[in-house]
Amino acid sequence: MIQHLRPAFVMTALFTLLLGLAYPLGITSLAQAVMPNAAQGSLIRRDGAVVGSQLIGQATTSPRYFWPRPSATAPDPYNASASSGANLGPTSAKLAERVKSDIERLHTAGIAGPLPADAATASGSGLDPHISPAFARAQIARVARERGMTEAQLSDLVGRVEEGRLLGFIGEPRVNVLRLNLALDAMKS
Template sequence: MRMSTWIRQHLAALRALLVLTAITGIVYPVAVFAVAQVPGLNDKADGSLITVDGKTVGSSLIGQPFTDKDGNMLMQYFQSRPSAAGDGYDPLSTAASNLGPESIVDTLDADPANVKSSLLTTVCARSKEIADREGVDGSRPFCTEDGVGAVLSVIGPRDADGEVSHPVQVVSVNQACPTTPFLDTYKGVKVECAKPGEDYSTGRIVPIHGDASTDTPVPADAVTASGSGLDPHISPAYAGIQIARIAKARNISEDQVQVLVEAHTDGRDLGFLGEPRVNVVELNLDLDSKHPFRG
């Protein structure tokens, strides 16, 4: 290849690089920024920030916990759904727990720092905590009364289908000793509590449905985190079971709280996408504005 041809090709490549850099690196970002500042769009482009008395207190797009400096729930506020983003609602650590429906066995250990709860036990524990706080029935299928997953390891010879028809040992794998197991016996065998550190995976893992109704007052969004960990919304059902507590804490009527809940409830997008939802951040700010807490 002649040197002049080589130089021309590289100069053409350089010109293309400079033109594309100017378009994609300068013109396009400036155009997007300019469009984002159009009235009606600029609030969303800037993060849908919420200000009170000139101070930014949050965003309508990002949830936040309503707890004190020690992490204790503030009774005068509606509570958000759980969050797995960092220490909770951390925009820099958006994440989910990545636990699925097969996560039903806890990792028990004598050292509490090494104990890892399954998704099932996490849901059961949250449901019990919310039920105790809101004065509703938090019992759920596959959950024990003390808020862990109702799961047995049934140990013994298996038949061709993998079933253990004559167990020799049955262990409630999520209830560490000396806890009394949620069942006395299973197939005629006394149910034992689990010894931390013991491996019961050789047994057949059997979740026990129990007699709790599937129509629990504590809805799914109250006990599970969103995929991003930043969802600012809860369901009307979760908001509904918190109304009595809020009214009592603020010394107002439940009807007054209900009016605000309805004011901050959005319907399905386009009438058929998603589910109705309540923006917790905006609702709590409106509560403070109209019915200040005097604790």
């Protein structure tokens, strides 16, 4: 009987070492060598301290800053351990109420006119750190008023931090909210 069990134990130990240790260590080492910033979480630092990641959004409610899109990780917005979509369909009363509430909040804050879709809808993961350039521009008047800056200054800032399509044709132009807010803090206001 041992002669039949021995190959199973040997193969289990071999594949555990190979796939559980050697492969992850090899891929991690390769990632650290080829793209160290991405391998370490794409962290954003200010004055030597980590202030966030360029891959995960942050909840910001201060009127002095640009706001991200809604997060689907309620009750804690942008909680990476709760990443998932809300699974609420287009006929969901709960989704309609949340979107209506978000739109009212934005209009109350002084963001006028028609809003881009990402102003009131969460991303699939609920963690998206980006907003559309249209949503960033829609917030310029509010942020300018709160900071005593001109809208032209903020419009220029949004244009500088706007990211284009990947390889020129994949995805949509976008603005990383944390990078935008850090650039906003760096400006003299």
